[in-house]
Amino acid sequence: MARTDARTLPLDEISTAALAQRALLYRLVDPADPEALRAYSTAEARGFLGEEPTDDEAREFGESIGYRRRIGVYDEAGLDPQVPVATVNSWVGELSVPGDRVTPFWAISGVTVSPARRRRGIARAMLEGELRTARDAGVAVAGLTVSEATIYGRFGFAPAVEATTWDIDTRRAGWRGGDVPGSFDYVRREEAVALLEDLHERVRVTRPGDVDGWTGRWRQFAMIAGGSKEPGRTRVVRYADAEGVVRGAVVYRLTEDPADMARHTLDITYLVADGDEAYRALWGFVLRHDLVSRVRASLRSVDEPLPWLLADRRGAHVSVHDHEWLRILDVPGALAGRGYAAAGTHVIAVSDPLGFAEGTWMLEIGTDGEARVTPTDATPQVSMPVASLAALYLGGVHAATLRSAGQLTGEDDAVRALSRAFSGDTAPALGIWY
Ligand SMILES: CC(C)(COP(=O)(O)OP(=O)(O)OC[C@H]1O[C@@H](n2cnc3c(N)ncnc32)[C@H](O)[C@@H]1OP(=O)(O)O)[C@@H](O)C(=O)NCCC(=O)NCCS
Known part of the structure; x- marks a missing residue:
């Protein structure tokens, strides 16, 4: 079945009226208007407390999410009426669900309200507008990954996917995963995008909660997106099994301890494994990395096999937090x-x-x-x-x-x-x- 193109859907009338009552304009951002896209990117960066993008970065960001429906809320009486005071974008994606299948879902992202216009009901109008639009388009589930656990419960969302963050003292944790046949190779960062895209596509269906990715996400991971900081510190390593079939990859960053060169920290940006062997191979690679004493990873599963691969599982500190929230519409x-x-x-x-x-x-x-x-x-x-x-x-x-x-x-x-x-x-x- 063809997926609904969210960009073609009309603006929600109730939200339009609710915001008009506050003298605010609820508007689709014109994808053909570079100035509007730049202003949208600036507003989103401000909302997430990030660096405001350069023109090139804003253009790249605009293109990378060009498949999404972007909405801005504008205050024409404000000092800079071109820059929205609130943003949201959405698209119909694929959510993996139990039973090794995917279902269409209304993905919501970039929900921001300017700190200069906060707590006046703007987010509520945008969120309820998203839910009504999704329901009217026949999409049964909405989802988002959240900055704070306090925001979305009131709209009927609940945490459906939790994530774990790992901080591993590699010398204490040790390794009892053995050696897995196969080989590792460094991949040029420019070539990592296709690799990550392909691996993610292969594995996402088997894990409920996963979603389809987009090129801009992999470009950020590979640190080749505009605005990437210290890109040269990121490495991409792929694993191929004994038959030479590429089965996984890990993207990571290294930070030196100035007092001791043998104590680098290795931060995993993304580790994707197509199968158990690849999983063991890649974790064995990072945990036994020379000159590294600490490995950190986030957005891992709550049932990660990793503790079973460590000689001393207390060498790993694990914390759990809510990550993906869902809302049932139908x-x-x-x-x-x-x-x-x-x-x-x-x-x-x-x-x-x-x-x-x-x-x-x-x-x-x-x-x-x-x-x-x-x-x-x-x-x-x-x-x-x-x-x-x-x-x-x-x-x-x-x-x-x-x-x-x-x-x-x-x-x-x-x-x-x-x-x-x-x-x-x-x-x-x-x-x-x-
Ligand atoms: C979160 C955010 C979008 C809320 O926007 P807002 O326009 O101030 O929210 P609203 O005025 O519509 O508030 C709606 C309700 O949510 C509550 N609320 C809003 N933000 C909240 C927060 N961060 N924590 C707890 N409650 C919050 C309000 O108190 C209000 O509650 P009520 O329904 O009981 O009256 C805005 O503060 C923001 O941009 N934050 C930074 C970026 C961010 O974290 N975005 C979320 C990305 S997932």
């Missing part, structure tokens, strides 16, 4: 879009203050793991707010855990059955920001 569409681990019938009541997912739903799962979802008048076995359904969607948390936290209700048997059905083979994970 219950039948979303639930029928994934596969399930156990057959059964579940009657689920969902409450949704914004109305999109409100109702009681019959989820019938066959022995093949496929689901049929219909509205029903039957008495619900399990009840939950829409955010809890998003938290369950990729199998990142058990229904029983949410019930313990007071975020879902139901009898023991029904909740246990739901936990079993929604469980995935692996924890959801997402190794990039979008």
Whole structure:
């Protein structure tokens, strides 16, 4: 099925009116207007406290997200009315879901409101506009990666993918992963983009929570995007198996300890492995790197095999945080879009203050793991707010855990059955920001 081009969709009328009441203009950014794109990039950089882009960087950024729908909110009474006071961009991407499949989802990014216009309801108008537009376009799920965990719950989003950050003392942690046959080679940074794109495409479907990438993301990783700082400190190494087939790559940066050359820090930007051997090979490569005593990595999974490869797992400090948040917009569409681990019938009541997912739903799962979802008048076995359904969607948390936290209700048997059905083979994970 052809994916909806978000750029062709009209602006949400309710949000247009809500912002007009505050004398603000809600407008699609014209992709053919370089000045508008430059102003948009400047506003986004300001919102994320980054460096304001040069003209070349703004143009490159504009091109790299040219496939997205960009919206600016403008204050014509402001000092510089060309620069939006708020930004958001969105597109229909592919979200990997349990059952080794992907489902279309409404990806949202670049949500910023100028610190000079904060807390006047601008983000609310933009976010609700995004959700209505996605729903009207027939997209069942929306998602974003978040700067703060406090913002999106109020709109019905919930953390569906958690991520781990690793700080490994390599000398203490040691290695018990053995040697994997195959070879490593440095890759020129300019050639890393195609390599990362290809590997990511190969593996993303197997991990719920992953999404399709875009060239600009890989250019940033390879430090060849405009504005890249100290690009020469980044290395790209690929791994090929014993048959010579490229199975993985790691992008990393090295920082010297001025007091001791044998104590470099190696920061992994991205490590992608197509298969278990590649995973062991690449981690073995970074953890046994000469002149390196510390390896750090972020956006790794919560069920990373890594501890099982370390001689002393206490040599690794791991912290967990929420990363990707989802919002269910269409219950039948979303639930029928994934596969399930156990057959059964579940009657689920969902409450949704914004109305999109409100109702009681019959989820019938066959022995093949496929689901049929219909509205029903039957008495619900399990009840939950829409955010809890998003938290369950990729199998990142058990229904029983949410019930313990007071975020879902139901009898023991029904909740246990739901936990079993929604469980995935692996924890959801997402190794990039979008
Ligand atoms: C987060 C941000 C977009 C909010 O914009 P805003 O226009 O000030 O938000 P609104 O006025 O529409 O607020 C809507 C609600 O969210 C709350 N809220 C907004 N930002 C919040 C934050 N950072 N933490 C907690 N609550 C927040 C508001 O208090 C308000 O609550 P209410 O519905 O109970 O009244 C803005 O502060 C920003 O640009 N931050 C920096 C960039 C960023 O982190 N963007 C998010 C990227 S994922």
